[in-house]
Amino acid sequence: MLYIQESIRIEAPIEVAWAWMSDLERLMQVNEFHVAVRFENDVRRGKGTRVLIDHSFFGSAPEARGARVTHWEEGAGIGWVETDLKAPKSAFPHSSQYRLKPLPGGATLVTDELRGSLNLPVLGKVADRLLRDVFASRIVRRECATLKARIEEFAAGWKAGRAAA
Template structure:
């Protein structure tokens, strides 16, 4: 099982960070491999929301994977599990979790966690460790940087709109 956690400081209040992050369509497309997503029902927020996420790995044809929101802590956190639609126990079933914590001065700490396993019978933990060290940790780091850029730009726009009102 691999586990990666990265945190980054956002120069935005937690309420603004949550307003951006709680839009699942936006949040679920932060990952470089998520090229599109569709809600499977009318539910768009909260625990139990189901979506299909199209993945493209290094230019491959999109492959749909199912995701279900497993954690929804209003104002502070969102998490989901993601599995292959045809073989849920293989092809890297994993969970993603995002948490927000207020910091002094109106800033927010964003934590991004990834847990999962390749579930390879012959390499097992060694394959997971290699994937974590060489690949997945970089993906999570990039997600944090992208989230910071997007949320801070959103906060700046929100602040400008309030000043103009």
């Protein structure tokens, strides 16, 4: 099992960060391999929401994986599990969790957590450690950088809109 946690300071109030992050379609596409998000029904927020996420790895044809929101704490956090539709215990089943915490000066600390396993029968722990060290930790760091850029851009528009009103 691999576990990665990264945190980043976002120069936006927690309410603004939450407004951006609570849009699941937007949040789920922070991962560079998530090329499209489709909701299974009209429910687009909250615990239990079901989503199909099309993945493309290094230019491959998109492949759908199922995701279900397992954690929704209004204004504070979102989490989901993601599995392969054909073989749920293979192809890196994992969970993603995002937590928000207010910081002094109107900023927000966003924590991005990834847990999962390749579930390989022979080299399980070694393979997971390699995946974490060589690949997945970089992906999570890039997700944090993307969150920072997109939320701060959103916050600038939010601020401008409030000033104009």
